Amino acid sequence: MSLSNREFWTLVHGMFLGAAFLLSFAGGLAGLYSLRPQWVTAAGIEERLGRLRWGTTVMAIVAWLTVITGSYIVYPWYRATPPEGADLSLYPRSFLKASEALSGWHSFGMEWKEHVAWFSPILATAVAYLVWKYGPQLVENEKLRKIVIVLFILAFATAGIAGLFGALITKAAPLL
Amino acid sequence: MTTQSKTEKKSTFATGSVAAALIASGIGTLVIGLLTTIAEFSGGLGTFLNWWNPTGALSGKTGVGILAWLISWIVLNNLWKDKEYDLQKAFKTTLILIGLGLLLTFPPFFVLFAAE
Numbered sequence: 001m002s003l004s005n006r007e008f009w010t011l012v013h014g015m016f017l018g019a020a021f022l023l024s025f026a027g028g029l030a031g032l033y034s035l036r037p038q039w040v041t042a043a044g045i046e047e048r049l050g051r052l053r054w055g056t057t058v059m060a061i062v063a064w065l066t067v068i069t070g071s072y073i074v075y076p077w078y079r080a081t082p083p084e085g086a087d088l089s090l091y092p093r094s095f096l097k098a099s100e101a102l103s104g105w106h107s108f109g110m111e112w113k114e115h116v117a118w119f120s121p122i123l124a125t126a127v128a129y130l131v132w133k134y135g136p137q138l139v140e141n142e143k144l145r146k147i148v149i150v151l152f153i154l155a156f157a158t159a160g161i162a163g164l165f166g167a168l169i170t171k172a173a174p175l176l
Numbered sequence: 177m178t179t180q181s182k183t184e185k186k187s188t189f190a191t192g193s194v195a196a197a198l199i200a201s202g203i204g205t206l207v208i209g210l211l212t213t214i215a216e217f218s219g220g221l222g223t224f225l226n227w228w229n230p231t232g233a234l235s236g237k238t239g240v241g242i243l244a245w246l247i248s249w250i251v252l253n254n255l256w257k258d259k260e261y262d263l264q265k266a267f268k269t270t271l272i273l274i275g276l277g278l279l280l281t282f283p284p285f286f287v288l289f290a291a292e
Contacts (some may be wrong), residue, residue, distance in 0.1 A: 030227075040227065075234070079231075112281060115208060118241060119208070120190065126200070126201040129197055144194065147198070151198070151201070175210040
């Protein structure tokens with residue numbers, strides 16, 4: 001039972017960081033949604049704000065780590081050009097493009113995933129900044145809180161698109 | 177640029193910094209989208225954006241997008257930090273920018289502009 005270097009980094013990129021991102025999103029969303037003065041005491045709000053600040057920061061950091069490991073460690077293996085006569089199963093992009101039945105995973109799935117994934121850390125960082133800087137105002141100002149929640153969901157949704165295609169592409173053409 | 181809904185209390189903080197953070201994030205995503213589509217028909221841009229060969233033009237598209245995001249954030253924040261900005265308007269602008277960014281990164285859309 002062992003993992004190759006490529007499998008290890010695919011696991012770090014897709015599973016470890018992906019799971020941390022999902023967890024921090026779930027906690028952050030619950031925290032933002034419940035940040036209402038009529039639901040929580042002043043002491044409770046203070047405690048929640050502290051958790052929310054660190055939760056959204058972790059989510060932003062994890063989002064950056066995910067796109068950086070994805071684009072600069074895993075993706076170069078995916079898109080490497082095979083030498084003449086090579087076994088294409090070791091070169092996922094070429095393997096997918098060589099098959100009419102599978103080429104859509106590259107031309108649609110990977111092409112969208114590799115770009116849209118970068119939206120997530122940008123949006124997650126904006127959310128973390130707004131939570132750090134305007135925490136108390138998020139409690140008082142419903143409009144601001146709703147705006148931050150939508151931005152937070154968009155950060156998750158764009159990562160979700162990338163994560164979904166990442167999993168499906170890995171199933172069709174794993175990095176061996 | 178100050179509008180408050182009837183139900184909303186007047187802001188007790190300068191909303192300009194909020195607007196700057198929101199709109200700058202939209203600008204960053206739009207620039208990534210724009211470069212994705214333009215690189216489809218402009219081979220020269222694709223070559224220029226190839227900052228690191230193993231990753232190809234993705235390195236430049238995202239690098240420029242991040243620079244655009246950070247620079248626009250700094251500039252807008254300096255311009256608006258002490259001012260009030262209509263949050264609803266800032267939010268709508270941000271959603272439009274993100275929506276355009278999503279469209280421009282969507283393969284069935286950008287392949288319409290692919291070079292032969």
